[in-house]
Amino acid sequence: MTEFDLIARYFTRKPRLAALGVGDDCALINPSPGMQLAISSDMLVEGRHFFSDVSPYSLGHKALAVNLSDLAACGATPVAFTLALALPGIDEAWLQEFSRGLWALADAHGCELIGGDTTQGPLTICITVFGEVPRGQALLRSGARVGDDIYVSGTLGDARLALDSRHGHIELPPDILARAMMRLEQPAPRVALGIALRGIATSAIDISDGLAGDLGHILKASAVGALVDADITINLIAACANIDWSGSQFDTKKQLKTVFSGGDDYELAFTAAPAARQAVMAASLSSQTPVTRIGVIESGPGLRLVDSHGLPIDGQFASFDHFAPSGR
Ligand code: ADP
Ligand code: MG
Numbered sequence: 165m166t167e168f169d170l171i172a173r174y175f176t177r178k179p180r181l182a183a184l185g186v187g188d189d190c191a192l193i194n195p196s197p198g199m200q201l202a203i204s205s206d207m208l209v210e211g212r213h214f215f216s217d218v219s220p221y222s223l224g225h226k227a228l229a230v231n232l233s234d235l236a237a238c239g240a241t242p243v244a245f246t247l248a249l250a251l252p253g254i255d256e257a258w259l260q261e262f263s264r265g266l267w268a269l270a271d272a273h274g275c276e277l278i279g280g281d282t283t284q285g286p287l288t289i290c291i292t293v294f295g296e297v298p299r300g301q302a303l304l305r306s307g308a309r310v311g312d313d314i315y316v317s318g319t320l321g322d323a324r325l326a327l328d329s330r331h332g333h334i335e336l337p338p339d340i341l342a343r344a345m346m347r348l349e350q351p352a353p354r355v356a357l358g359i360a361l362r363g364i365a366t367s368a369i370d371i372s373d374g375l376a377g378d379l380g381h382i383l384k385a386s387a388v389g390a391l392v393d394a395d396i397t398i399n400l401i402a403a404c405a406n407i408d409w410s411g412s413q414f415d416t417k418k419q420l421k422t423v424f425s426g427g428d429d430y431e432l433a434f435t436a437a438p439a440a441r442q443a444v445m446a447a448s449l450s451s452q453t454p455v456t457r458i459g460v461i462e463s464g465p466g467l468r469l470v471d472s473h474g475l476p477i478d479g480q481f482a483s484f485d486h487f488a489p490s491g492r
Contacts, residue, residue, distance in 0.1 A: 242355060301362045
């Protein structure tokens with residue numbers, strides 16, 4: 165099988181919305197009138213972003229999911245994507261499953277594969293997504309204002325629990341572990357919520373490197389600080405709703421670390437004015453995505469954590485950094 169047979173068999177479909185898809189030197193897309201293109205790339209490297217034994221189906225899903233999550237954070241509607249693949253060799257069973265996972269999520273979001281590049285090399289997947297957002301309505305990191313509420317979608321920390329379990333740091337009951345692994349390997353990008361928050365959220369980001377670090381990006385870009393209720397936030401670990409951790413190794417300190425510097429959550433963190441609370445709840449309902457209010461934007465810089473009584477909690481939470489000495 166040649167490189168071109170491979171592209172034709174696994175990564176070529178007739179374009180629907182794109183003016184020109186796979187097969188020429190460039191793909192062509194016609195942006196809708198009044199819309200801006202939102203563009204983002206994310207790369208996944210074997211051994212760095214995923215275990216070598218992850219199922220190719222999950223990998224195909226996740227490679228696109230992490231990119232769609234960036235569109236979600238901007239409130240953009242997915243349109244198309246390109247796929248740059250380095251493969252150690254041609255393994256048809258692998259390609260079949262990888263492309264199946266990729267197409268399933270692409271179809272669920274009406275996002276077309278319009279081109280890419282294929283080469284031999286250590287397994288690496290780089291996707292670039294293209295989305296559309298009405299001109300001037302993209303949700304940015306820089307729009308948070310003092311007094312805004314801070315929200316996060318869904319649950320947090322479960323992907324980190326799966327990772328910790330995989331590394332032997334925590335033991336989870338099989339059903340909880342299975343759910344946590346799904347969160348790690350097949351995250352659901354919050355595209356519908358992002359779109360529903362256009363004109364409502366003042367800022368947004370997707371949580372890929374941990375809530376503390378990613379919320380930190382909003383704080384920095386908006387030149388504000390935040391007060392966050394750590395107790396409410398800990399309760400967003402889905403496993404905490406099902407397991408009584410009292411007396412176990414998974415104490416409050418570890419729970420804080422899991423929820424604030426877990427990573428791989430692919431939920432949205434966003435801010436909105438208190439006057440928009442009803443609108444936020446309506447966006448949550450219409451997008452069928454739970455959201456929880458976890459704190460408030462303040463003028464003093466940095467992130468302050470308090471417990472449910474408003475008493476300060478210390479905690480320094482590193483966000484994920486590929487170039488930090490320990491990987492953290
Ligand atoms: P070029 O030599 O002009 O860069 P290629 O020979 O690399 O083009 O690719 C041929 C066509 O196949 C192009 O349209 C390219 O976008 C597409 N393509 C290559 N690899 C992939 C892939 N992994 N997924 C989808 N399309 C691909
Ligand atoms: Mg060319």
